Amino acid sequence: MTVSQRPQRSGRRRRRGEQVMVPRAEFQSYYGRPVIKAPSWAAPDIAGYFFLGGLAGAGSVLAAGAHLTGRTTTATALKVSSLGAISLSAAALIHDLGRPGRFANMLRVFKPTSPMSVGSWLLSVYGPAAGAAAASAVTGRLPRLGGAATGAAALLGPAVATYTGVLAADTAVPAWHGAHRELPYLFGASATAAAAGMALAVGPTGENAPARCAAGLAALADAAVEKAGERRLGMVAETWKEGRAGNLLRAARVLTAAGGLGAVAFGGRRGPAIASGLALLAGSACTRFGVFAAGVASAKDPKYTVVPQRERLDDEEVGEEGV
Numbered sequence: 001m002t003v004s005q006r007p008q009r010s011g012r013r014r015r016r017g018e019q020v021m022v023p024r025a026e027f028q029s030y031y032g033r034p035v036i037k038a039p040s041w042a043a044p045d046i047a048g049y050f051f052l053g054g055l056a057g058a059g060s061v062l063a064a065g066a067h068l069t070g071r072t073t074t075a076t077a078l079k080v081s082s083l084g085a086i087s088l089s090a091a092a093l094i095h096d097l098g099r100p101g102r103f104a105n106m107l108r109v110f111k112p113t114s115p116m117s118v119g120s121w122l123l124s125v126y127g128p129a130a131g132a133a134a135a136s137a138v139t140g141r142l143p144r145l146g147g148a149a150t151g152a153a154a155l156l157g158p159a160v161a162t163y164t165g166v167l168a169a170d171t172a173v174p175a176w177h178g179a180h181r182e183l184p185y186l187f188g189a190s191a192t193a194a195a196a197g198m199a200l201a202v203g204p205t206g207e208n209a210p211a212r213c214a215a216g217l218a219a220l221a222d223a224a225v226e227k228a229g230e231r232r233l234g235m236v237a238e239t240w241k242e243g244r245a246g247n248l249l250r251a252a253r254v255l256t257a258a259g260g261l262g263a264v265a266f267g268g269r270r271g272p273a274i275a276s277g278l279a280l281l282a283g284s285a286c287t288r289f290g291v292f293a294a295g296v297a298s299a300k301d302p303k304y305t306v307v308p309q310r311e312r313l314d315d316e317e318v319g320e321e322g323v
Contacts, residue, residue, distance in 0.1 A: 045096035047292040050164045051285045052089035053123075054191030055198065056082040057161030060130060062195050064154035065210060066203075067147070074203035074211070075150075076137040081198050082153065083134040086127050086160070093123075115167040126160050129153040161191035168295065175239045175298035176291070182229035183291070189225055190287045193218035193256055197280025200263055200273045212267040215280055219260025222287070223253065236304045239294040248290030255283030 063078035094103050107124060111117040129152040136146020165184035168176040176183060192214055199211035226249070230237040240249055259279030266272035298304040 056085035057157040058191035058195035060153035060157035071207035179229035189221035194284035197277040200277030215263035245294035252286035
């Protein structure tokens, strides 16, 4: 990164209203090249990993609620879907890493400050719990062990559903890091919508009242958090509105809103419940793939790295003037 002109700081601070004698610094990238390296992650693998992990984690929470309230058919279906989702999620991660040994290497140490390290350990503990819960529910054997596994999966579920948001926000990618406060909540709301959609699609209508409530609340939370993230991103929010990312996120908003409304208003009937559930699942997938695409686009265009830095320096200068 080059600086065409650097303002010289005098020994005293500028007084309010005093004109700046040196032009403001203009930042440019070297020959217009990207300032940071774009993520090397493959979209089908990592965006799919984001979506499937969220579906699994939130599904375990809903499964535990259904288990405790006697909604056995829905509980069993959600336990099986969570096991399938976390298995596919781990497979997608390992495929992106290139070989299984690299995932095992991440378990050699535990680093609380590393979202990837924490996430790897979460998957390694959550997966067996989800598997034991599903196996017990399907076979009817060892119900006490199955109940304990269901509770353990539910306790770990929120972290499994949201840690990928922390993982993405911990990078230097402008469209992810700029929304570091909102991204985990967005992933959590999207995961809840997906899990509620799964419950609506596979569970009987007589047992889906909690899923209908969760779908409506998740749809509202998803819309609110996405708007808050866009406000925080400033001009970088363009990457959430344009190109492939914009198309995916617009589709996500329509599908999630339609699914949430359909679940609340018409989820008591089998056909509308299935349609609403599928819409929620598709909306959640579009959200993850859209956020992923926005991150890649923001890393490739240097203005989304350079201009926010310049705006931050301007804010610092305004703060000095007020001293």
